[in-house]
Amino acid sequence: MTTNHITHIEIDDTGLAAPTPEIEQERKVAIFDLLEDNSFDLAPRGDQPVPDGPYHLGLAIREKRLVVDAKTEAGEPAGEFHLSLGPFRQVVKDYFAICESYFDAVKKLPPSQIEAIDMARRGIHNEGARVLQERLEGKADIDIDTARRLFTLICVLHWG
Secondary structure (H helix, E strand, O other): OOOOOEEEEEEEOOOOOOOOHHHHHHHHHHHHHHHHOOOEEEOOEOOEOOOOOOEEEEEEEEOOEEEEEEEEOOOOEEEEEEEEOHHHHHHHHHHHHHHHHHHHHHHHOOHHHHHHHHHHHHHHHHHHHHHHHHHHOOOEEEOHHHHHHHHHHHHHHHHO
16 A cells, blocks of 8 residues: 555544434444545645655534644644535535435335435435545545545534
């Protein structure tokens, strides 16, 4: 694996409502999967050299903005991005609605109907990942799997 990856992730959920068990499970799985396999490459900014990874990443919502804070493993600042939450609002809302339907379906519907809902859920999840990749353009380059896992964590922050 190259040095262009995340080895630690921290979610600042200070002041947020406690997540439901389902949301907490999604968060744990996303963090585990993200740390197992990801691609995170900081883009050059002007003539400033890009600090070498691996990176520790912090995610928070402050003043209605998503804050992505990348540091080197030694704790040195590598990049901090403040992204408007506006472009995420509808896809996060849709994702929560379809997840709620999915969690309800798992309890009482046959596998064929659960599969249909899960396909829709994956489609919305992919849309959220695409929005994140667009928002990070020129700041950081991430692959689709990394974007999907980070989108899940953004949804966890929205939960609050």
